[in-house]
Amino acid sequence: MSEPISSPVTSSPAVNAGRGRPKDPAKRQAILDAAKNLFLAHGFTGTSMDAVASEAGVSKLTVYNHFSDKETLFTSAIEAKCANVMPVVMFNLEPGAAAAEMLQKIGEAFLQMLYHEDTLKLMRLISAVGSQDQTMANLFFEAGPMRTRGEMIRFLSRARDLGQLQVHDPHRASELFFGMLQGGCTHIQIMLGCSEPPSTQEIAAHVAEVVRVFIRAYQPS
Numbered sequence: 001m002s003e004p005i006s007s008p009v010t011s012s013p014a015v016n017a018g019r020g021r022p023k024d025p026a027k028r029q030a031i032l033d034a035a036k037n038l039f040l041a042h043g044f045t046g047t048s049m050d051a052v053a054s055e056a057g058v059s060k061l062t063v064y065n066h067f068s069d070k071e072t073l074f075t076s077a078i079e080a081k082c083a084n085v086m087p088v089v090m091f092n093l094e095p096g097a098a099a100a101e102m103l104q105k106i107g108e109a110f111l112q113m114l115y116h117e118d119t120l121k122l123m124r125l126i127s128a129v130g131s132q133d134q135t136m137a138n139l140f141f142e143a144g145p146m147r148t149r150g151e152m153i154r155f156l157s158r159a160r161d162l163g164q165l166q167v168h169d170p171h172r173a174s175e176l177f178f179g180m181l182q183g184g185c186t187h188i189q190i191m192l193g194c195s196e197p198p199s200t201q202e203i204a205a206h207v208a209e210v211v212r213v214f215i216r217a218y219q220p221s
Contacts, residue, residue: 044136078143085113091151099164107207115197
């Protein structure tokens, strides 16, 4: 549950006067950066809006003006990270564009995001405290993996409509694509911290092999 806002804050004239004012992008980014650091260090339950405000160097009211509650703040932090590495436009398949080339870019961006230091920390934290902090796990899944899967399903449906891929079940095909990207003992070793993440060159080579197999499986008859 998000932290309740005390009645003096919600009914304050200053709040009403501030409504409608343009929100400061720099302050929003400072809040997101502070939230990311605190969530990674203390988890969802252990992070307060007061702590985020202090870390960001803004007032608690400013935090609430940008993000209505802690759930929204956490979700926005995850979405911002995903959008930075895998923007929605990356999944837009236009007529004349090659699906295979776009799959290569999607795959590389996905693995670079997955094996980023912040992502690994968050995944390990969720694995460690997920049973006691289920809200954090649910919000992460909805803002991260579910968003990416949804965009991939949209991409594969478009590739089917354009006749580039013969995909009867885009949902299942998306699961197979991301499964092949992550599959194997190496991925488990990385997630456990027993092995270093692959280099950019290694990621590109692995994705190329996955795309080759995927395209061959779903190429039109």
